[in-house]
Amino acid sequence: MTGAVTDDALLQRWRDAWPAALAAWSKYTRLRDARLCHTTMAAAKEGLQGSFAMIRLLDQSVVVNLQGVRELGLQDYAVEILAHEIGHHVLAPASAADQFRLLARLRRALPTLEAHAPMVANLYTDLYINDRLQRQAGLRIDHIYRILEQARTAPASSRVWTLYTRIYEQLWQLPKGDLGGGAADQAIDTDAWLGARLIRVYARDWMDGAIKFATLLLPYLAEQQQQMEEFYRLADTRDAAAGCDPSGGYQVEEGELETPIHPVQDRRISGLDEAPTDPAPDAQRTPGSGQAREPYEYGEILKAAGITLSDEDIAVRYYRERALPHLVSFPKMPAPLSTELQPEGLEPWQIGDPIEEIDWLATVVQSPRPVPGLTTVQRQYGREAARRPKPTPVDLDLYVDSSGSMPDPRFHTSYLALAGAIVALSALRTGSRVQVTLWSGKSEVIVTPGFVRDEDQVLGVLTGFFGGGTCFPIHRLRQTFAAPRDRPTHILMISDDGISTMFDNDEQGNSGWDVAARALVNGGAGGTMALDLRPDWDGDQQAGWLQKSYDAIKRARSEQGWDIHAIAQAESLVDFARAFSLRHYTNSSAQSHAKHRPRP
Incomplete structure (x- = not known):
């Protein structure tokens, strides 16, 4: 009974400390009250594991395990611990987007040790927060590190921990070894001084100093990467972005592309005249800022931020984000004035x-x-605006090649999947229904459940992969257009010369030419092929073993009216998809399609 009363008293003390913790940053700081958990089990239900405190960027929350606090002997430091967690919301990383950016930079600066990026990000942001609370708010942050050192169970400190505590000692002008850590040699003392200078120099631009901090820690991590367990109890941002959706994360920022340099090479930090200025000159920058990262790298950063998704879900999110800037605008329908006076x-x-x-x-x-x-x-x-009749949307029947000559969208950028996403999402935006068929060899077919309006279903099929042979699923085209469609439907093929297999006989002996012609008639809105072809595919020069395929494609254009777009480079599919969407999914497209009738 006494223990229960003590727990309740501790809980009340920590609740009472919350206003003072907020005031350590500003009297105008507003966050929802901290989630104070009596037991480790209750904290685990809130997502807190390994540490005694954490932040959640999704709902701007602070979670504290009071049982863990008591076990470490930190029950008298409510204001300090709560203010530290608030600092992660206020100062660094402050948002899921900045956490994502920070991890992306650190991963590039930790070659072969990218798995330690979340821990390095935690240590790095802690330095800025703790330095401000210790010096400006007058809180007892140094006491916490002394208590943590006394509660240590490991036999000896790692060199990373020694370097880290020496940085604090440099920042706060404490005696060497005052905060614990092992024996510090001259190299650690020098690096600790550089680390402290880095924190002061980049206090207002902490994102710009991240790569240099990772470079400072890199040799120590490489030496003792098996001794990182001692940092887990401080890992309060490890899963901070769980459940968040950082938009724009597929883009590589210019800051990521800087050649990693040691802090001693930064004149602002070291003060050495021979050191290069910061930011680094153009010669030290990797060209290509603004480029998109690969899907697998995007997924690794999401996972490092605490966002747990399957590879398939990551691919869906990746291609949706990359497609968004290229989509057509939401349809606008200006209404004419009514002919009747009101x-x-x-x-x-x-x-x-x-x-x-x-x-x-x-x-x-x-x-x-x-x-x-x-x-x-x-x-x-x-006169009032009259209600204008809404045009009939043009549905889309999309076929995307997923044979062995195409990249796997889950790991490398597939411009076929990206182009398909641009066109399909544009169609959905204007009220159309979309059916997507992903195909490769015989019996290697994935298709949406008919014509749907669900983005996830569409992108889930587009981001799949077979990597097998090449055999167009003629039966899908035959079944879809066995009878005239209830709404005009445009047929779009994204492939290469392998599309010529759609004109072979199907499993029932029907001619692919007849199936394709019937599909165009019953679809009623035309057909387009975006194909990766040689630049001279339409000339008179013989193309060797590709000649048969090219002849079939030419015949499809001349006899049936397929609109053929030869794509010289895979990247050009994005331009094609944007132009196609503007042409077919704007306010006037439905009327133009209604007048269009392909030649049987």
Whole structure:
């Protein structure tokens, strides 16, 4: 019973400390109250494991395990610990997007040791927060590190921990070894001084100093990467971005592309005249800022930020983000003015106005004895916007090649999947329904459950992969267009010369040419092929073993009316998809499609 009362008293003390912790940053700081958990089990239900405190960027929350706090002997440091967690929301990383950016930079600066990026990010942001709370808010952050050192169970400190505590000692002018850690040699002392200088120099631009901090830690991590367990109890941002959706994460920022340099090479930090200036000159920058990262790298950063998704879900998110800047605008339908006049307000009728314009009922209501020019009124009329009939959306039947010559969208950028996403999402945006078929060899087919309006279903099929042979699923085209569609439907093929297999006979002996012709007629909105072909595919020069395929594609264009787009480079598929979407999914496209009839 005594223990329960003590726990309740501790809980109340920590609740009472919350306003003071907020005030350590600003009297205007506002966050939801901290989630204070009595037991480790209760904290685990909140997602807190390994450490005694954590932050959640998803709902701007602070979670504290009071049982863990008691076990470490930190129950008297409520303001310090809560203020530290608040600092992660206020200062660094502050948002899921910045956490994502920070991890991306650190991973590039930790070759072969990328798995330690979340821990390095935690240590790095802790330095800025703790230095500010110790020096400006007057909190007892140094006491916490002394208590943690006393609670250590490992036999000896790692060199990483020694370097880290020496940085704090340099920042706060404490005696060497005052915060614990092992024996510090001259190299550690020098690096600790550089680390402290880095924290002060980049206090206002902490994102720009991240790569240099990782470079400082890199040799120590490489020596003792098996001794990182001692940092887990401080890992309060390890899963901070769990459940978040950082937009724009597929883009590589210019800051990531800097050649990693040691802090001693930064003149602002070291003060050495021979050191290069910062930021690094163009010669030290890797060209290509603004480029997109590969899907596998995007996924690794998401996982490092605590976002747990399958490879398939990561691919869906990746291609949706990359497609968004290229989508058509949401349809706008300006309504014309109505041809009928609508009664509006009243205005005085003056002598000289046509007498038939007097509204006698409104006049009598105002005065039972009308006085011309004084009590007489007339009705005003205006025009309202008429409701414009909505055009019939053009559905999309999309076929994407996933044979062995195509990249796996889950690991490397597939411009076929990206182009398909641009076109399909544009179609969905304008009210159309989309059916996607991913195909490779015989019986290697994935298709959406008919024509759907669900983005996830569409992107889930587009980001799949077979990597097998090449055999177009003629039966899918035959079944989809066995009868005229209820709405106009455009057929789009994204492939290479392997699309010629759609004109072979199907499993029932039907000619692929007949199936394709019937599909165009019953679809009623035309067909397009975006194909990776040689630049001279349409010339008279013989193309060797590709000639048969090229002849079939030419015949499809001349006899059936397929619109053929030869794509010289895979990247050009993005330009094609954007132009295709503008042409087929704007306000006027439905009317133009309704007039279009392919040649049978």
